Amino acid sequence: MAATGNKVHVDLLHMHKSTRELVQEQVDLSKKMGCDDQFVICDLGDIIDKYQQWTKLMPRVKPFYAVKCNNDSAVLKVLSDCGASFDCASKDEVQKILSLGVSPSRIIYANTVKQPSMLKYAVEHGVSLMTFDSEAELRKIKSLCPDAKLVLRTLPAGDFKCKIDLRQKFGCPLSKIRTLLQTAKDLDLDVVGTSFHVGSGCHDGNAYIASIRQARSVFNMAAELGISMKLLNIGGGYPGESSSRETFVKITEAVNKQLDKDFTEDDNVEIIAEPGSYMVSSSAVLAVNIIGKRMLSRKDLYNEEDIMTAGGDDDAPSVMYYVNDGVYGSFTDVLIVPENLDLDVQTLTCNKDEICYESAIWGPTCCGFDCIIKSTKLPMSEVGDWFYFRDMGAYTIVFVCSFNGMTSPRRIFVCAVETWRKIYPDSHDGDLIMPENKSNGF
Numbered sequence: 001m002a003a004t005g006n007k008v009h010v011d012l013l014h015m016h017k018s019t020r021e022l023v024q025e026q027v028d029l030s031k032k033m034g035c036d037d038q039f040v041i042c043d044l045g046d047i048i049d050k051y052q053q054w055t056k057l058m059p060r061v062k063p064f065y066a067v068k069c070n071n072d073s074a075v076l077k078v079l080s081d082c083g084a085s086f087d088c089a090s091k092d093e094v095q096k097i098l099s100l101g102v103s104p105s106r107i108i109y110a111n112t113v114k115q116p117s118m119l120k121y122a123v124e125h126g127v128s129l130m131t132f133d134s135e136a137e138l139r140k141i142k143s144l145c146p147d148a149k150l151v152l153r154t155l156p157a158g159d160f161k162c163k164i165d166l167r168q169k170f171g172c173p174l175s176k177i178r179t180l181l182q183t184a185k186d187l188d189l190d191v192v193g194t195s196f197h198v199g200s201g202c203h204d205g206n207a208y209i210a211s212i213r214q215a216r217s218v219f220n221m222a223a224e225l226g227i228s229m230k231l232l233n234i235g236g237g238y239p240g241e242s243s244s245r246e247t248f249v250k251i252t253e254a255v256n257k258q259l260d261k262d263f264t265e266d267d268n269v270e271i272i273a274e275p276g277s278y279m280v281s282s283s284a285v286l287a288v289n290i291i292g293k294r295m296l297s298r299k300d301l302y303n304e305e306d307i308m309t310a311g312g313d314d315d316a317p318s319v320m321y322y323v324n325d326g327v328y329g330s331f332t333d334v335l336i337v338p339e340n341l342d343l344d345v346q347t348l349t350c351n352k353d354e355i356c357y358e359s360a361i362w363g364p365t366c367c368g369f370d371c372i373i374k375s376t377k378l379p380m381s382e383v384g385d386w387f388y389f390r391d392m393g394a395y396t397i398v399f400v401c402s403f404n405g406m407t408s409p410r411r412i413f414v415c416a417v418e419t420w421r422k423i424y425p426d427s428h429d430g431d432l433i434m435p436e437n438k439s440n441g442f
C-alpha cells in the first residue's frame, strides 16, 4: 500500500501467491528500505469474496458490517462499494461511514447505550435505526429523537459456547421484554424490530437457531401489545477465520432453515445481521520483526517445584523472542480471551523439519503482561528475522494504543485482479479513491 492523500494503492495480483510468498516479498522490500516496522498485508479480495459468499448463502439476510471490528478506511470503502450496510457504535464510526458517501439509511446505530451528544449527531445526520435494551435508553431516545426506529436487543437464548460472551453486558432478558415494550408504547416510540447477538466467535448453529426461535416469540409478544414488528436483526458472532469456512456454511444452513420456519417470505419481515469478524478475520496477515532475544534454561526461569511438576530436561534452552507488536497493539485479544485464542505463529526463515525449541514471544513494551505466546515450540530464529500470523483482520488494529510510544502496523493492500474487477470493472489500476474528508483516517 501507500496511503497517499485520499488515494489508497492496492497491489493487484495477476497470479496466485501464497501468504508466505506475499510476506517474503514485503520483508525483502522492507530490508531494501532499511525498515523493520511490523506490517499487515490486507487482502481486500478476501473481503469481497466473503461479502459475496454471505449474500449468496444467506440471500434473505442483509449484512450491516460491524465497523468496530476493523475500521480501516480502505476496508470500509470496499465493503460499501460491495453494497454492504453498516453497524456503527459511536459518532466517529457514523462519521467515517457517512464520509464514504453511504446513505444514513444504510446505518444501524447498534450500541444499546449511546452517549447523548453522539446520538444527537447521528440523528441530525439522518441515522434513524438504533437498538435499545433498557428503559433509560428509551427515555433518552424519547427526549432526543422521538421519531427513531427502534430495535429491541434481547438476551440470546440458551448457553452456547462462543469466544466473547456479551450476555453480562447487553440484552433484555425474556422476562422483562413485555414491560419494556409496553414502556416504549406508552412513550409513543416506534419499535420496528428485535435483535440478538449470540456472542463473538460462535461456531454452533444451534445458538442462532435458538435465538431466531426466541425472536419469533418476541414478535408475537409485540403483536399482542399492538406493536407491529417488521425487522429482525440476527446480530454478529459468525466465525471468519480461514479454517472456519465449512463451519460458516453449516451455520448459514441452520439459519436459513430456521428463518424459513419462523419468518416466512410472506411475513414481509426485513432480516439484517451485524457480522464483524466474519467479513475481515481471514483478510489480514501480520508480520512482526524479532527485535530481541534471550536464551534461558528452564532452571533460570522456573523454581524447582515447577520443574519437577513439568518434568523434562532442565538444561533445554528456552528462547524468549521480543517482537515489535504486542498485547497493546494487534494482540489485545491475548489479554481479553487468553483461553480462547489459537494464534498460529509462522516463521519465514526456517523449514518445518528443523529442531524446535521451547519458546515464548513477547511484545515490545516494558509491561510484564505484554506476552503474545507464553509457550510454543519454534525452530531457532535470530534478531532481525520475522514471524507472521494469519487471521489478524478482526479486533486487531482497532485496539492499537500508543502505550510506550508504539505504533500501528504499516498497512499494505492487495487483491486478486479478477476479484477487483468484479467490483471495479472500469478500474485500470488498483487505486482506491477515498472521498475528500479529513476524518477518514488518512
Ligand SMILES: Cc1ncc(COP(=O)(O)O)c(C=O)c1O
Binding pocket: 066, 069, 087, 110, 111, 166, 197, 199, 200, 201, 235, 236, 237, 238, 274, 275, 276, 277, 278
Ligand atoms: C452490537 C454488535 N454487533 C455486532 C458485533 C460484531 O460481532 P462479530 O465480530 O462477532 O461478528 C458486535 C461485537 O461485539 C456487537 O457488539
